Amino acid sequence: MTGVDEYKKGGGAIASTSEGTASSAGVDRRAPPTRCAVITPYLTKRALRGQTERREPQARLDEAVGLAAAIDNLDVVYSALIPLSEIRPATFLGTGKVEEIGGVVKAEAVDLVFFDAALSPVQQRNLERAWAAKVVDRTALILEIFGQRARTKEGALQVELAHLNYQRSRLVRSWTHLERQRGGFGFLGGPGETQIEADRRLIGERIVRIEKELQQVKRTRGLHRASRKRVPxxxxxxxxxxxxxxxxxxxxxxxxxxxxxxxxxxxxxxxxxxxxxxxxxxxxxxxxxxxxxxxxxxxxxxxxxxxxxxxxxxxxxxxxxxxxxxxxxxxxxxxxxxxxxxxxxxxxxxxxxxxxxxxxxxxxxxxxxxxxxxxxxxxxxxxxxxxxxxxxxxxxxxxxxxxxxAGRSTLVVTLAAADGEGMGWLYRHGEVLDRATEPDGAMRVTLRIAPERVGLVKRHFGSRQVRGT
Known part of the structure; x- marks a missing residue:
């Protein structure tokens, strides 16, 4: 199974760890929620070396738990702040903390660990091996939330594009089973392309197609904006x-x-x-x-x-x-x-x-x-x-x-009492602030309008009927 196949089968960054079934009698047997642990690492003041963090660690952890709670069928059974003196290239955390969290993951029967930071492919792979559980980083979880919430075609396309870009970045030394080679095609000969190259090519082709569709969406939205500006x-x-x-x-x-x-x-x-x-x-x-x-x-x-x-x-x-x-x-x-x-x-x-x-x-x-x-x-x-x-x-x-x-012009337009068409025109093209009847029966209308449209009003009614305030 290729990395692309795994992505599709899992439905995104997070695949359900158990499947629900329904009997022929119609009994609802939903899958039990996935047990999740939330880990928020943060650098200590000593590690920051005089720099300041914008937000408090506890606020970051609370937000991380909220992100996990936004995923359907996730049950947060454990959450913790992990202070760090430095970030380790292999596992992000120190060996002792990796072992400590591994014990919690086993004791709490955790299926998925949300690591509230950006993990490299190697770090993700090593943590999954150490904890024997699925590990997702902050980017993957947010992408998963967006994937569940997108309702319009445009939203779905944008989410898929983001997912694929993220997935392509994971095809670097993380999928060891993708490193085998395929045979060449007929007369082409040669060693053929590796599975990882094939997956990267397929993802790249899909990204190009989505970007073209989003360009069409962009043009359509541009036309909608242009039509609104004409109203305006x-x-x-x-x-x-x-x-x-x-x-x-x-x-x-x-x-x-x-x-x-x-x-x-x-x-x-x-x-x-x-x-x-x-x-x-x-x-x-x-x-x-x-x-x-x-x-x-x-x-x-x-x-x-x-x-x-x-x-x-x-x-x-x-x-x-x-x-x-x-x-x-x-x-x-x-x-x-x-x-x-x-x-x-x-x-x-x-x-x-x-x-x-x-x-x-x-x-x-x-x-x-x-x-x-x-x-x-x-x-x-x-x-x-x-x-x-x-x-x-x-x-x-x-x-x-x-x-x-702010910056709009105010005009007073004088209309005949029976000029209903003129009154309707003013309501369509400006903001009518006041209407008053003159002693001679004429209608005096106070209008607020964009400066560039003053000439339009004067051309429509004639300069004699329009004056500024």
Whole structure:
């Protein structure tokens, strides 16, 4: 069986260790959950040599357990922090720790070990031999979660592309059974290609096909964006660390029913909905995949087509879980990913911070957060909300409207009372702020519109009927 066959049979990075059956009588006999151990290594202060870690080890372990819990049919029976003075090339951990964890794996009948770090193929192979259990690293687990959550064709293609790039990187000295040679083809003669070369070639061919399909997806999304710009509706994108509450906020603002769970990576595929702001401005709100620290580079590249909604957005709402003890570190991780995508995160830019989950805070902590928000003024001021209860969402919509309409021109257009067609035209092409009837019966309409469209209004109604304010 080749490495590609193993990948397909396993369904991705993690293959089930037991199979469920159902009798002819229809009795549900589901497979028992896979027993999982979570190991989070971290360098001690001495090993860091004066450098600082962005997040606390316990917060990293909690996140790792949450990642494992996001996989269907995994039961975390053991978790541990492992301090390291150095990283060993062969097994990442020292010999003593490898043996210690091996004892736990055996005692707890662990089938799968989630190692919360990036492992080389050699390290993964050596740990699997030492522990007699399947070992997956952080990249593999995140890829597995994405594989389970993708629903659209685009999402599935992006996940498969990331999986294959990861799988290709594993075809280096890790699959010893792939090193045998095949015979040549007919008259070609020669020693033939090794199994590992054949697998690498097959994976490479599949990657090329997927990339071509994703280019078509990219073109289609580009056409959709171009059509929206002709309307035109501004695009507002929600971004944030995974499980920050983006989908709950999206549902609150759009009255939609997007999957929103207290689960890492509950949302994978992008969702867009139209939203009318308090004074009538219509926007397109986009919900996107959550970010995470140490996001696999394969995923950043593979999901660039999805995240183009963020790149093209007129305004970006950075949703933060302000109740999370690691909120500051999560915010920095999101800023890193946005910067990698080419979005400038700077004062006065197009990013607005939204401090979510205020409802989770005790009274004293809540007041501290509100005071912190009040001290930040102007365009840098965050908006404090609870997506769950709706608290603060009205203020958020006001802020979005002010930022979206900043720099727009305000016109007053005078229409005949019976000019229904003209009134409809104004509603289609601008934002009607006010309507008033003049003593002579004419209708005076106050309109807010993009500066480049002022000439269009004047050409349609004539300069005499249009004046600025």
């Amino acid at each position: 509706y501004p695009v507002v994108a929600l971004v944030g660390y995974t499980n920050a509450g983006k989908s709950t906020l999206f549902n609150r603002l759009t009255q939609a029913d997007v999957t929103a769970q207290d689960l890492l990576f509950a949302t994978l595929d992008p969702t867009l909905r139209a939203v009318d702001l308090p004074h009538g401005t219509r926007i397109i709100l986009s919900d996107t995949v959550g970010f995470i620290s140490d996001l696999p580079t394969q995923l950043v590249a593979a999901f660039r087509a999805t995240l183009e909604e963020v790149l093209e957005a007129d305004l970006i709402l950075h949703v933060r879980d302000i109740s999370h003890p690691d909120s500051e570190a999560q915010s920095a991780d999101v800023a890193d990913v946005l910067t990698e995508l080419g979005v400038e995160v700077q004062p006065g830019g197009r990013v607005v911070e939204v401090w979510n989950k205020i409802d989770r805070l005790e009274l004293e902590a809540r007041e501290a957060v509100l005071n912190s928000a009040r001290r930040l003024t102007g365009v840098d001021a965050p908006v404090v909300v609870s997506a769950l209860s709706g608290e603060g969402t009205g203020d958020l919509l006001d802020v979005v409207e002010r930022r979206i309409t």
